[in-house]
Amino acid sequence: MPKSSSNSIPVQHIAKLSNIPITSDEEEALTHAFVDTLKVVEELKSVDVSKVQPTFQVTGLENVWREDMIDEKKMFTQAEALFNAKQSYDGYFVVPQVIDQD
Amino acid sequence: MLNTLTLKNTIDQLKRKKISHKELYTDLRRSLEQNSELNAYLTLNEHMEKDVENLLDTPLAGVPIAIKDNFCTKNVRTTASSTVLDHFIPQFESTATRKLKEAGGVFVGKTNLDAWAHGSSTETSQYGRTLNPRNKEHLPGGSSGGSAAAVASDMCTIALGSETAGSIRQPSAWCGTVGLKPTYGRVSRYGVAAMMSSTDSPGPIGKTVEDTAILLNYLAGHDQNDGTSSSKEVPDFTQTIGKSIKGMKIGVVYLDHPGLASIKTLFEPQLKVFETLGAHVEYATALNPSYAIGDYTVLQRSEVSSNLARYDGIRYGNDRSLFGAEAKRRIMLGTFTLSKGYADKYYSLAQKVRTLFIEDYAKLFQKYDVLVSLTSPGFAKKIGASEGSAMFGELEDMLLEASSITGLPGINVPCYRDPATNLYLGMNIIAPMWQEEKVITVGDAFEKNTDWNSWSTHG
Structure with a gap:
């Protein structure tokens, strides 16, 4: 990712990474929104966290496992799996081409 | 108008055959018609009268429940208020809605929300905003704005919402309803359109504290489909209703924030009732909630x-x-x-600040049983207020974000009504993880000893 400060956020690049098509009007609005948002976030930098461990989840649960068993009750039938697909063919999802595209 | 009864009274009266399903649903249909302009529901269950058959002997006895439209409901359109899911018909049921159905709840329909539950106004819904039933020139809050509006207008007996950082409590504050946000992990997230997986918490929005406690009994518990749901024992949350708060220590937080100056004077007198009931009330200093705004923003x-x-x-x-x-x-x-070069600067920093909030609350809860604050920094804002502001929700939820990123249970109870606008202020009560009973006890005591609850038959 190109270097940037909060004044020059690489919005088009982020849009590409996020797979979200944006217009140039949107690009400008998003840039403003990001600057506004990051301004609030910057306040965090005044907090001393040098001796603090991060918390990724709060329940205290660790290594939650389940038996590697097939539960047919929880499985979709092929018809259910494809029910909401925009396009299917012969029991498959039809996906857009991603290889050999620039 | 039987649709105005509380959940507890509805169940009692149905079971004692004082009222019938037919009468209840006739009144409900009338209310749905009269209040259609509120845009609280995106999809209505056209056969609710049929669904109710044979449910009288179930625990929930066929009461009408509103479901936020980010819960997957099998064969019923589920949009999360985004046109991305315009035609989405889930082929499976969320755990929370499955449990409510199994307990004998009937779904009135799917309620409007901020798209993907992103927001605190219900204005970011791609199906139009919901209006506040207490004053239609104002917003219902969000993201569970449709559910709170449905409760406030009696278009259901109780509703299911979800909260990531304020989305149950803040719309409840703005609509004058009770919203109970359970401890993170208390209620399964399976089948809820995921937003912020480390804080998303489904929970009830109802007319009274007792009603939300009743519904939580049917929602709570471990689910093998959600690895973060807890296998801790689930108490009967209604056991704590009516208990005395004598001797309890209540810490008041966040009142000195400059943004609260105009409503502080309305809120402070409401705390006196706790002292009258024998609790100790004290002002406490918590970690600056302004840090929670930025912290929540990065994590979210x-x-x-x-x-x-x-x-x-x-x-x-x-x-x-x-x-x-x-x-x-x-x-x-x-x-x-989250991108390379910025993840440490933002994401890791935010996870560390989250730890500071956990430590700060741990210290406060050594001294206090519960902490109370205003739920929202003001009354319901006017329609259009969220437009063009990238941080609207974060600022409106500034008093709730810290308790959300730390997973704490909290409840909103109405604590003031402005006679000129008919708009409400809410009180937020929080307790340590897994201690919903404390917020229920204190909320119930407040509700029963004040006049602010519009469904209250006492006080």
Whole structure:
């Protein structure tokens, strides 16, 4: 990712990474929104966290496992799996081409 | 008007055959027609009168429940208020809605929300905003704005909402309802459109504290489909209703924030009732809630960018060009805060600040049983207020974000009504993890000894 400060956020690049098509009007609005948002976030930098461990989840649960068993009750039938697909063919999802595209 | 009864009274009277399903649902239908302009429901269950048959002997006895439209309901359209899911018909049921059905609840319909539950106004819904039933020139709050509005207008007996950082409590404050946000992990997230997986918490919005406690009894518990749901024993949450708060220590937080100056004077006198009831009330100093705004923002945007990556328009739904402005902002900012070179600067920093909030609350809860604050920094804002503001929700939820990122249970109870506008203020009561009973006890005591609850038959 190109270097940037909060004044020059690489919005088009982020849009590409996020797979979200944006217009140039949107690009400008998003840039403003990001600057506004990051301004609030910057306040965090005044907090001393040098001796603090991060918390990724709060329940205290660790290594939650389940038996590697097939539960047919929880499985979709092929018809259910494809029910909401925009396009299917012969029991498959039809996906857009991603290889050999620039 | 039987639709105005509390959940407890509805169940009691149905079981004692004082009222019939037919009468209840006739009144409900009338209310749905009269209040249609509120836009609280996106999809109505056309056969609710049929669904209710044979449910009289179930625990919930066929009461009408509103369901936020981010809960997957099998064979019933589920949009999360985004046109990305315009035609989405889930082929499975969320755990929370499955449990309510199994307990004998009947779904009135799916309620409006901020698209993907991103917001605190219900204005980011791609199906139009919901209006506040208490004053239609104002917003209901959000993201569970449709559910709170449905309760406030008696278009259901109780509702299911979900909260990531304020989305149950803040719309409850603005609509004058009770909203109970359970401890993170108390209620399964399975089948809820994922937003911020480390804080998302389904929970009830109802007319009284007791009603929300009743519903939580049927929602709570471990679910093998959600690895973060807890296998801790689930108490009967209604056992704590009516208990004395004598001797309890109540810490008051966040009142000195400059943004609260205009409503502080309305809120402070409400605390006196706790002293009258024998509790000790003291002002306490908590970690500056302003840090929670930035902290929540980074964590939320980051988790959103990951969770919303699944919407590819292939297996279900439309393509990503249909995301609304708010979702685009959040997904993209989260992509930025998680990207190489920035993840440490933003995401890791935010996870560390989260730890500081956990430590700060741990210290406060050594001294106090519960902490109380205002739920929202003001009354319900006027329609249009959220437009053009990238941080509207974060600022409106500033008093709730810290308790959300730390997983604490909290409840909103109405604590003031402005006679000129008919708009409400809410009190937020929080307790340590897994101690919902404390917020229920204190909320119930407040509700029963004041006049602010509009369904109250006492006081």
